[in-house]
Amino acid sequence: MILGLYEAHLPVSNLQQSIEFYSKLGLELAWRDEDTAFFWIEKEKSWVGLWQGEEHKTAYHPSLRHIAFRVSYEDLRESVKWLQTIEIEPVPFGKRDSIDPFVRPNQGNASVYFNDPDGNSLELMCFVNVPKNLKNISNKLSIEEWEDLVKEKN
Structure with missing residues (x-):
């Protein structure tokens, strides 16, 4: 349906x-x-x-003023540079200090965040194939940490 x-x-x-x-x-x-x-x-x-x-x-709340746009993993890896070339500054998510893309292994996705001129939260997001033995990781990992971990486990 x-x-x-x-x-x-x-x-x-x-x-x-x-x-x-x-x-x-x-x-x-x-x-x-x-x-x-x-x-x-x-x-x-x-x-x-x-x-x-x-x-x-x-007031901002993700249930009210947030949209995530689907992108490819490859594009997400380059998203910070791309946003900066069009004069949009990425922002850290939650308690993170970094603006760089990150992976949520337990959710099977990766993201980078930025805001529109009114503070609406926008996200570039993609699915990530997570091996079964890594699906229990709830930490948010940088793309580099994620790729190193996947290489290490293979």
């Missing part, structure tokens, strides 16, 4: 500024009106709606 995610929405304070930001990410503007814009994440499959209004003042 369910084939995937069709849309997600974020509040913004300045629609034009947000259109410029999301365009820098390579997303295609699908349509806009006076206070709303939609960008294709995957053309004709999924999009993100940006809604200008006072709601951008809502």
